[in-house]
Amino acid sequence: MYKITKYVLYDIVRNRFVMGYTLLLLAISMSFFGFESDPNKGLLSLLNIILMVVPLVSIIFSTIHFYNSYEFIELMSAQPLSRKAIFLSEYIGVAASLSLAFLIGVGIPTLAFGGGASSFILIISGLLLTLSFVSLAFLASVITRDKAKGIGLALVIWFYFSLVYDGLVLGILFSFNDYPLEKAMLVLTALNPTDLARIMVLMKMDISALMGFTGAVFQDFFSTHYGLLIAMLVLMTWVVFPAALATRIFQKKDL
Amino acid sequence: MIRAEAISKSFGKLNVLRNVSVRLDAGRVVAVIGPNGSGKTTFIKTLLGMVVPDSGTVLFDNQLIEKQHTYRSQIGYMPQIGHYPANLKIRQLFEMMVDVRKNAATQLDEDLVEAFHLKGLFEKPLGTLSGGTKQKVSAALAFLFNPSVLILDEPTAGLDPLSSEILKEKIQKEHQNGKLILITSHVMSDLDELATDVLYLQDGSVQFYKTITELKLETGENKLGRVVAQLMSQPRKSHQNIKTLEFSSLQI
Numbered sequence: 469m470y471k472i473t474k475y476v477l478y479d480i481v482r483n484r485f486v487m488g489y490t491l492l493l494l495a496i497s498m499s500f501f502g503f504e505s506d507p508n509k510g511l512l513s514l515l516n517i518i519l520m521v522v523p524l525v526s527i528i529f530s531t532i533h534f535y536n537s538y539e540f541i542e543l544m545s546a547q548p549l550s551r552k553a554i555f556l557s558e559y560i561g562v563a564a565s566l567s568l569a570f571l572i573g574v575g576i577p578t579l580a581f582g583g584g585a586s587s588f589i590l591i592i593s594g595l596l597l598t599l600s601f602v603s604l605a606f607l608a609s610v611i612t613r614d615k616a617k618g619i620g621l622a623l624v625i626w627f628y629f630s631l632v633y634d635g636l637v638l639g640i641l642f643s644f645n646d647y648p649l650e651k652a653m654l655v656l657t658a659l660n661p662t663d664l665a666r667i668m669v670l671m672k673m674d675i676s677a678l679m680g681f682t683g684a685v686f687q688d689f690f691s692t693h694y695g696l697l698i699a700m701l702v703l704m705t706w707v708v709f710p711a712a713l714a715t716r717i718f719q720k721k722d723l
Numbered sequence: 724m725i726r727a728e729a730i731s732k733s734f735g736k737l738n739v740l741r742n743v744s745v746r747l748d749a750g751r752v753v754a755v756i757g758p759n760g761s762g763k764t765t766f767i768k769t770l771l772g773m774v775v776p777d778s779g780t781v782l783f784d785n786q787l788i789e790k791q792h793t794y795r796s797q798i799g800y801m802p803q804i805g806h807y808p809a810n811l812k813i814r815q816l817f818e819m820m821v822d823v824r825k826n827a828a829t830q831l832d833e834d835l836v837e838a839f840h841l842k843g844l845f846e847k848p849l850g851t852l853s854g855g856t857k858q859k860v861s862a863a864l865a866f867l868f869n870p871s872v873l874i875l876d877e878p879t880a881g882l883d884p885l886s887s888e889i890l891k892e893k894i895q896k897e898h899q900n901g902k903l904i905l906i907t908s909h910v911m912s913d914l915d916e917l918a919t920d921v922l923y924l925q926d927g928s929v930q931f932y933k934t935i936t937e938l939k940l941e942t943g944e945n946k947l948g949r950v951v952a953q954l955m956s957q958p959r960k961s962h963q964n965i966k967t968l969e970f971s972s973l974q975i
Contacts, residue, residue: 472823474819475811475815475818475819476808478811478815479808479809479811480810482810483810537808538806539804539805539806539807540808542802543805545771545772545773546771546773546798546802547795547796547820547823547824548793548795548823548824549795549823551792720775722774723768723774
């Protein structure tokens with residue numbers, strides 16, 4: 469069914485941008501583990517960079533790639549292939565190449581220098597973060613036909629989840645700090661894939677004290693295997709749901 | 724072979740196709756012509772299932788095409804502009820198409836691959852090709868699987884005179900093999916050589932759909948270009964009132 473995937477992958481793997489991204493991640497990881505004698509500190513600094521760079525690159529590259537492949541997708545839809553097969557082939561091609569870049573750039577150095585359960589969680593959450601932003605990018609791309617609007621929308625999504633959302637949450641915390649917000653905070657975290665990824669790693673590293681008064685709740689919830697599993701499942705929903713929605717829209721879309 | 728029944732399509736406020744009903748039979752070469760923005764490409768895309776009409780149906784061999792994709796194994800499509808993945812080699816593109824389309828019954832038709840000497844360029848990445856060479860690749864791919872219907876969107880645009888002749892000869896040959904061929908083009912002399920019928924679209928509706936012989940008899944002209952020019956200068960069937968209204972409101 470996904471015969472095109474192989475060729476989409478061939479194409480992207482040779483793309484200079486993806487090569488550059490891999491090298492950038494590799495350079496960041498190596499330098500953090502080189503500077504810090506304590507691998508846990510290195511991991512923490514790495515996490516902060518990853519949470520900004522990975523979503524940004526994933527969403528922007530996927531959106532641009534989708535618009536650049538538009539004529540190719542058109543040609544494929546004139547072949548005896550279902551829309552779903554075409555769309556998912558493109559998705560898998562992009563998602564696989566960006567995941568590969570992440571695994572080489574962050575996964576290998578982290579496993580080599582960091583080690584331990586928290587580096588493992590870092591890799592898993594980074595991968596899921598990549599996938600969820602690829603899904604969001606594909607959703608942004610099928611919503612509008614115009615390339616500039618699509619990229620704009622992708623940037624807005626990134627801004628929202630990486631910068632604006634935390635501000636909003638902080639605002640809520642300050643305005644309602646007379647009320648018990650612990651449960652609400654858990655829900656709010658689940659609504660942002662970046663926060664989910666961050667918390668999964670932080671809790672594993674046992675530094676919840678840094679996180680103020682809701683930290684204790686998070687600690688209770690996320691540091692158990694059960695909580696971690698839930699967090700991972702919610703993050704997976706962030707991968708599957710936008711991708712499924714985008715597929716539905718694409719199936720009915722005029723090309 | 725293909726029947727469109729009362730298809731209408733609008734993008735926002737713009738009515739791109741209005742109630743188009745056409746029957747396209749095997750063995751015909753139908754030239755789809757009309758001014759820019761008259762709905763030619765949308766019409767073609769509707770037949771391919773790329774655009775879903777708001778109302779009306781398209782039948783391929785008496786089967787509704789809605790939500791189907793297998794019928795497209797009988798169609799070869801050459802798009803107006805071919806953009807391919809830049810880092811893929813021509814050979815890989817052909818391999819992929821063969822992967823996607825070939826079954827035991829199809830015999831590959833490599834006439835155009837040979838005539839355009841594409842084998843010599845097989846290891847070149849598609850991103851480095853000129854517009855004309857991409858056009859040749861598109862043409863070779865459209866004919867490769869010996870489909871019973873060929874849909875060619877501006878096939879000769881961007882081709883050098885020699886390649887253009889090669890392509891036209893190939894189209895004539897496939898016509899002789901009894902295939903249905905749809906061509907859109909603005910080059911009337913090309914269509915004069917190739918087409919048996921003319922489907923003239925304007926503002927999304929069919930102005931006329933007649934054989935070339937009929938048209939030439941009717942107008943007394945013997946060149947398609949002049950025939951079309953004469954028919955275009957005549958008052959149009961519909962939308963005339965709307966146009967005059969627009970003009971008068973502009974003057975105010």
